[in-house]
Amino acid sequence: MVDQKKGNRPTDEELIEKFQNGDLYAFDLIVKRYKNQLLNFIYRFLGNTEESEDLVQETFLRVYRNRKAYQKVAKFSTWIYTIAGNLAKTELRKRKRRRFFSISELGFNEKDYDISDEAYNPEKDVDSRLKEAIIHEQIMALSPKFREVIILRDVQQLSYEEISEIVNIPLGTVKSRVNRGRLKLQEKLTTLLER
Amino acid sequence: MKTCHNFTGLISEYVEGNISQQDRVDFENHLKHCDDCYQKMNSTRKLHHVLRQLPSLKVSPDFEAILRARIRIENKRPLYRTTQLLTSWKFRIPAYSLSAILILLVVVLVYSKISQQNSYTQQAINSIERKGGYAAEHSATNGAITIYSIDQKPIKSIVSQNRDVFMGQPTKIHEKTSSIDSTRHAARQDKRLERSQADRYYYATSY
Known part of the structure; x- marks a missing residue:
């Protein structure tokens, strides 16, 4: 996780405390640390990069506005992921109400994003992009309760304890939900996983 | 004897290496x-590995x-500042207190006005009874006052339409007098009725 103190690197909790005391540079550092993590989390949840980036902006705005609401008893990472997760779920509910559907949500027609690839190989690139699109599509096909824990555990690599706090469900439920989510996902991706 | 169903729940723990020694041996x-x-x-x-290898997106450069x-x-934005002020407890506590005091007032x-109005109505009835020599009945439902003659026949029904009575300014009552047909004939014959009507108008303007 990003909040482990390495050398002189301040922890997340130290940064938010500085920010609470008016240090805007600390807020900038928080943004730098979490912007891509949150984008990946929300994107895997919603499936649309533009909307996801807007929600990441909104997450940081909420952190900015409600900085005084954060209390040291909770880890900063769980607090910010909870905000982002709630925004993503609200967006999902809005979509359901609007009965919104777009082919771009399937992930095939996304705007380009920057993926670092030192050994560029066009054939391999197409194959891996296709593979990624299929996996992404199947993640999106999971119900939100499974999708959320799978993203947090397998994509974001958060601990079960952190997920339990973010999703606000008991630890045992998180574990069984992750297990069931993985089984559902691997059933749908059997062909791809057997390659 | 454990079945496949029992072991299915252990698959993730086994893959992640978080399984107990005994469960590991049983599962293997x-x-x-x-x-x-x-x-x-x-x-x-494989899925666990593949999901961890998913490409990481980056926010746009101008993020x-x-x-x-x-x-x-x-x-x-002034609206934001106003919202901040309105939602802060420094503002909320006096605002809630003031609201409570206003509601109480x-x-x-309202309670004192209702009591006052009832008192005026009672006074009116008493006056009619005392001065007119007739019985009077006050209806609680529509506020009408019905005057009865000595032989228990209703003579007149008075319906007050003036809100001032309720508001505590009963100096003037605009009343709607509805004649009751059954008593009209009797009233005409009884000369005392004229006196009661005169009394009624007198009392109506006096309390």
Whole structure:
């Protein structure tokens, strides 16, 4: 996780405390640390990069506005992921109400994003992009309760304890939900996983 | 004897290496004989690896600039400051207290006016009874006052339409007098009725 103190690197909790005391540079550092993590989390949840980036902006705005609401008893990472997760779920509910559907949500027609690839190989690139699109599509096909824990555990690599706090469900439920989510996902991706 | 169903719940823990020693031994023994569980475990292991290798997206280059601009706008926005003020407890506590006091005042005022109105009505009835020599009945439902003659026949029904009575200014009553047909004939014959009518108007303007 990003909040482990390495050398002189301040922890997340130290940064938010500085920010609470008016240090805007600390807020900038928080943004730098979490912007891509949150984008990946929300994107895997919603499936649309533009909307996801807007929600990441909104997450940081909420952190900015409600900085005084954060209390040291909770880890900063769980607090910010909870905000982002709630925004993503609200967006999902809005979509359901609007009965919104777009082919771009399937992930095939996304705007380009920057993926670092030192050994560029066009054939391999197409194959891996296709593979990624299929996996992404199947993640999106999971119900939100499974999708959320799978993203947090397998994509974001958060601990079960952190997920339990973010999703606000008991630890045992998180574990069984992750297990069931993985089984559902691997059933749908059997062909791809057997390659 | 544990079945596949029992071991399915352990697949993730096994793949992640978070399984207890005893469960690990049991599960591995089971895998030797169960192709289905072995396939599931193998696929989960691959999936776990694949999900961790998913490409990481990066925000657009102007992300932070846009965020800073949004924060600047929000700081300047008076509505945001007003909202902040309105939602702060420094504002809420006096606001709630003032609201409670105002509600209490309104309740006391309304109650006192109702009591006052009842008192005026009672006074009117008493006056009619005392001075006119007739019985009077006050209806609680529509506020009408019905005057009865000595022989228990209703003579007149008086319906007050003037809100001033309720508001505590009963100096003048605009009343609607509805004649009651059954008593009209009797009233005409009884000369005392004229006196009662005169009394009624007199009392109506006097309390």
